[in-house]
Amino acid sequence: MKRILLVSAPIVLFAVLVAFFYAGLQRDPTVIPSPLVGKPAPAFELESLGNPDWRVGSADFTGRAWLLNVWATWCSGCYQEHEVLLAIARENRVPLLGLNWRDERPKALQWLAELGNPYAAVAFDGEGRVAIDWGVYGAPETFLIGADGTVLHKHIGPLTLAAWRQDFVPRLPEAAP
Amino acid sequence: MIPELGHFALVLALLLALAQALLGLGGAARSHAGWMQAGRMAVAGQFLFVLLAFLALAQAFVASDFSVAYVAGNSNSQLPLFYRISAVWGGHEGSLLLWALCLAGWSLAVAIFSGSLEETFRSRVLGVLGLVSIGFLLFMLTTSNPFERLMPAAADGRDLNPLLQDVALALHPPLLYLGYVGFAVAFAFACAALLAGRLDAAWAKWTRPWTLAAWLCLTLGITLGSWWAYYELGWGGWWFWDPVENASLMPWLAGTALIHSLAVTEKRGLFLSWTLLLAVTAFSLSLLGTFLVRSGVLVSVHAFATDPARGLFILGFLTTVIGGALTLYAWRAPRMKSAAGFELTSRESFLLFNNALLVVALALILLGTLYPLFLDALELGKISVGPPYFEVVFLVPMLPLLLLVGIGMHAGWKRGQLATAGRRLLWLAAVALAAAIVLVAAIWGGIRPLATLGLALGLWVMASALLVPLDRLRARARLPAALVGMSLAHFGLGLTTFGITGVESFRIERDIALAPGESAELAGYEFRLVGLRSGVRGPNYVATEAEVAVSSAGRPVATLRPQKRVYHSGGNPMTEAGIDAGVARDLFAALGEDLGGNRWSLRLQYKPLIRGIWLGALLMALGGAIAAFDRRYRRAATVAPR
Numbered sequence A: 001m002k003r004i005l006l007v008s009a010p011i012v013l014f015a016v017l018v019a020f021f022y023a024g025l026q027r028d029p030t031v032i033p034s035p036l037v038g039k040p041a042p043a044f045e046l047e048s049l050g051n052p053d054w055r056v057g058s059a060d061f062t063g064r065a066w067l068l069n070v071w072a073t074w075c076s077g078c079y080q081e082h083e084v085l086l087a088i089a090r091e092n093r094v095p096l097l098g099l100n101w102r103d104e105r106p107k108a109l110q111w112l113a114e115l116g117n118p119y120a121a122v123a124f125d126g127e128g129r130v131a132i133d134w135g136v137y138g139a140p141e142t143f144l145i146g147a148d149g150t151v152l153h154k155h156i157g158p159l160t161l162a163a164w165r166q167d168f169v170p171r172l173p174e175a176a177p
Numbered sequence B: 001m002i003p004e005l006g007h008f009a010l011v012l013a014l015l016l017a018l019a020q021a022l023l024g025l026g027g028a029a030r031s032h033a034g035w036m037q038a039g040r041m042a043v044a045g046q047f048l049f050v051l052l053a054f055l056a057l058a059q060a061f062v063a064s065d066f067s068v069a070y071v072a073g074n075s076n077s078q079l080p081l082f083y084r085i086s087a088v089w090g091g092h093e094g095s096l097l098l099w100a101l102c103l104a105g106w107s108l109a110v111a112i113f114s115g116s117l118e119e120t121f122r123s124r125v126l127g128v129l130g131l132v133s134i135g136f137l138l139f140m141l142t143t144s145n146p147f148e149r150l151m152p153a154a155a156d157g158r159d160l161n162p163l164l165q166d167v168a169l170a171l172h173p174p175l176l177y178l179g180y181v182g183f184a185v186a187f188a189f190a191c192a193a194l195l196a197g198r199l200d201a202a203w204a205k206w207t208r209p210w211t212l213a214a215w216l217c218l219t220l221g222i223t224l225g226s227w228w229a230y231y232e233l234g235w236g237g238w239w240f241w242d243p244v245e246n247a248s249l250m251p252w253l254a255g256t257a258l259i260h261s262l263a264v265t266e267k268r269g270l271f272l273s274w275t276l277l278l279a280v281t282a283f284s285l286s287l288l289g290t291f292l293v294r295s296g297v298l299v300s301v302h303a304f305a306t307d308p309a310r311g312l313f314i315l316g317f318l319t320t321v322i323g324g325a326l327t328l329y330a331w332r333a334p335r336m337k338s339a340a341g342f343e344l345t346s347r348e349s350f351l352l353f354n355n356a357l358l359v360v361a362l363a364l365i366l367l368g369t370l371y372p373l374f375l376d377a378l379e380l381g382k383i384s385v386g387p388p389y390f391e392v393v394f395l396v397p398m399l400p401l402l403l404l405v406g407i408g409m410h411a412g413w414k415r416g417q418l419a420t421a422g423r424r425l426l427w428l429a430a431v432a433l434a435a436a437i438v439l440v441a442a443i444w445g446g447i448r449p450l451a452t453l454g455l456a457l458g459l460w461v462m463a464s465a466l467l468v469p470l471d472r473l474r475a476r477a478r479l480p481a482a483l484v485g486m487s488l489a490h491f492g493l494g495l496t497t498f499g500i501t502g503v504e505s506f507r508i509e510r511d512i513a514l515a516p517g518e519s520a521e522l523a524g525y526e527f528r529l530v531g532l533r534s535g536v537r538g539p540n541y542v543a544t545e546a547e548v549a550v551s552s553a554g555r556p557v558a559t560l561r562p563q564k565r566v567y568h569s570g571g572n573p574m575t576e577a578g579i580d581a582g583v584a585r586d587l588f589a590a591l592g593e594d595l596g597g598n599r600w601s602l603r604l605q606y607k608p609l610i611r612g613i614w615l616g617a618l619l620m621a622l623g624g625a626i627a628a629f630d631r632r633y634r635r636a637a638t639v640a641p642r
Helices: A002-025 A076-091 A105-115 A129-133 A161-171 B002-030 B033-062 B069-074 B081-089 B092-113 B119-143 B167-196 B201-232 B243-268 B272-295 B308-335 B347-377 B387-408 B418-444 B449-474 B481-506 B611-628 B631-638
Strands: A045-048 A055-057 A066-071 A096-101 A121-125 A141-145 A151-156 B508-514 B519-522 B525-537 B541-552 B555-560 B563-567 B574-576 B578-580 B585-596 B599-608
Touching: A002 B272, A002 B308, A002 B347, A055 A121, A066 A076, A076 A096, A076 A105, A076 A161, A096 A129, A105 A121, A121 A129, A151 A161, B002 B033, B002 B092, B002 B119, B033 B069, B033 B081, B033 B092, B033 B119, B069 B092, B081 B092, B081 B167, B092 B119, B092 B167, B119 B167, B119 B308, B167 B201, B167 B243, B167 B272, B167 B308, B201 B243, B201 B272, B201 B574, B201 B611, B201 B631, B243 B272, B243 B347, B272 B308, B272 B347, B347 B387, B387 B418, B387 B449, B387 B481, B418 B449, B449 B481, B481 B599, B481 B611, B508 B519, B519 B599, B525 B555, B525 B585, B525 B599, B541 B578, B541 B585, B541 B599, B555 B578, B555 B585, B574 B585
Parallel strands: A045 A121, A066 A096, A096 A121
Antiparallel strands: A045 A055, A066 A141, A141 A151, B508 B599, B519 B525, B525 B541, B541 B555, B541 B563, B563 B574, B578 B585, B585 B599
């Protein structure tokens, strides 16, 4: 009996390994979840892109869900996702706050004038200080922040409608009216 | 046209592998001589068609046929001919073809050189090898066809990864694959023995030279890879504990354990079921390595193009082959009982310790390699396990192993007779320890316990490996090849240990910014940046070359010429380190970034004893080769099997 257990041990161990490998195949080890997800969103207040006298910040959205989109005119992925942002803005479920990152005001304003403005407000982060607090690797990145002020989801790279429907919409507080 | 013929040849090879497996296993089961003979013919046919496919792909590379997608992705019209040929296995599809070719080659070698084997046994071995071939050929044809056409054809190829444009790395994969696939022979021998339900000393005698041959190829392959990483990656490291490196080290450890336990099985008929399990394990780990590298389940610097469909196929293949063999093992192994006993100080028990320690090392590395995967699958977060873990856990079994190697070589079979050798060994150990202490104090200064221990163990293993051959020489006794091989391999192990300890304990590294004319001091050497030349032309790259003059106490020692190469096909610049190699130390300079203002960052390194690592590994492989050609294996050809 003991010997049978002994000679069967390798196949049992191997079966466990196979189960893990199968599970591992369904995952992408290079995806690193944002440490911010599930944590309170870092508060910030910056100059508005259009008017340096106005202040724009996370406090503007206290008590409701909102999106933070990090973008810049030098970023080709941002150009690519702009249509998607406009579509999301038209759905009118959740306000978009743009974080214009390491950019130049005139160029950014011209970009919005030419391509359309999906943002409820745009904060100007010329030195990239706020982006550091948010752990931004590169533009574009999009965060979903819940009504209680916690980060619910982070999307790295150009946003697509598929990703919006799959990863963002189910996390919205309630189906839009 | 030729690529289509190559594709067709692969299909034919698959059909012949199918015939090889069915006729081989079926013929053995029914004792049908005609089937068994036809199975052997199928082996030759399979090899021929895989070879044709390989040649067809090589032709597409030599002729720069960029209408073949794989050629377009891995070659370039400016690539020198040598690298156009080595580019055949520079990517996923072609390296699989090389795997299949190695496997078919080993199978053919078994078919030709195993005339002395019992007919049904040989037939089973070839049948099992055929099953493995089916898996690889099917994998290639369904998910990774190297002959896929590109419509429309590319104007020029994307080029072979510049990192791979190097002689050592051109030879590294074939040797590695010969090693991996060579363990398939031991695996097939084990499966055939399990199918037959019996195993004896003759079995071990047949299996041993094949295992040694595979092991020495793997040793050489790993050594070349490590040497390449040292001079090409620009960090001056020789081992990084990357998952892909671990994937080659694990089968090597299992194979090392296997050649030792085979010795016990051959001489004393012991450890039967353990040896079988190791034979299955060594090849299983080779397959596992393939899965880990190509499925994308782990993050590694050796990025093969990964694809979930491929991962799923390999996993299925893995499950079939390994699962099948282990099930067979669980079913049949209880019948294989070893009858004889042995004493604690006999050679058997030392080899048992050897196996236990090697398997512990193997298990710890496997655990570290797969740990990130386990945690991720259990939703416990993403982590990476790095050198700090591996360096510590590898040391734990290795230190006692090195100590015991020196004693075990002198123990007799069955009954220990250490009393006579014991006193000499004790002396030897004391001398090795004293020499290490003196060496550390005299050359590097101070007392370094771990470094002293490592150097002492290296000296101890080297010295005790020479003891028996020297005795025999003095007594003018015969020196059998097996003894010479074993002593040489163990001497190499000692030398590698000596080198690893030296370089890891006493290396000095310095990253520094220098302008032409300035100099820096490192380990008593003065490194002076003489100047920089840009626009140094190679066949398909342009390099910036620095001239670094090294002197010691005013006397010139060497001139290093590190390069930074930009290949015409684009991509990141590649570093080519400037190295002055020596027995006692290497001086290493790698060129970094242009910091502006005529200043360049340079990485300067002093690497004592590093050559010992690779020289020792080469001696291990040489020892394996000599032992594999021992007369008794050739004599075995005339001994009728039971």
